[in-house]
Amino acid sequence: TAIANALAQSKDMLHAQQxxxxxxxxxxxxxxxxxxxxxxxxIRERLAQGQGLTGPETAVLLAYTKITVSEELLATSLPDDPYLRELLHCYFPAALREGFADRIDNxxxxxxxxxxxxxxDTVNTG
Incomplete structure (x- = not known):
């Protein structure tokens, strides 16, 4: 998971997280x-002790990462790119995709x- 991956690198990433x-x-x-x-x-104390963020702290920071990146992407035309159409369709159950593809697009x-x-997908897979 994203949290487990982040925790595995926690000490090395603390400066970037800060x-x-x-x-x-x-x-x-x-x-x-x-x-x-x-x-x-x-954070300085943790760096001196070779520690990073805790699991809950990492989870909070990942949530803020997702919120921030989402806001920035929504301000662009990227969500309208036809290449990403499949992401939209895969969000819905197969039964809806099969019968209502045109309505999903709109x-x-x-x-x-x-x-x-x-x-x-991007944040969770690292």
């Missing part, structure tokens, strides 16, 4: 205290569904 948290805070997207994420001081949330599937 930069990402700082970026999210700067952009007003993250309150580290509210999400129980470590402060820069706590679903009011087709961009959001395509983006969610793309981001989840």
């Amino acid at each position: 930069r990402f948290m700082r970026h999210l805070v700067r952009e007003g997207h993250l309150d580290r205290a509210l999400e129980f994420l470590p402060t820069d001081r706590q 679903h009011p949330l087709h961009r959001e569904i395509t983006t969610t599937v793309l981001v989840n």
Whole structure:
């Protein structure tokens, strides 16, 4: 899973995770205290002790990764790319895909569904 993969690299990725948290805070997207994420001081201590983020901290950061990437992708034309049509269709059960392909293409949330599937697949597989 994405969390297990991230935890396996936790010590090596702590600097990058710290930069990402700082970026999210700067952009007003993250309150580290509210999400129980470590402060820069706590990160320095963990680095000195050879530790990384905990499982719950990693899960929170992965969630913010998905949210941030989704927002950025939705601001582009990528979700409308015909190449990604299959992602949209695979989101729905086979019975719906077979009988309602044209309606799936015109679903009011087709961009959001395509983006969610793309981001989840990308982040979850690393």
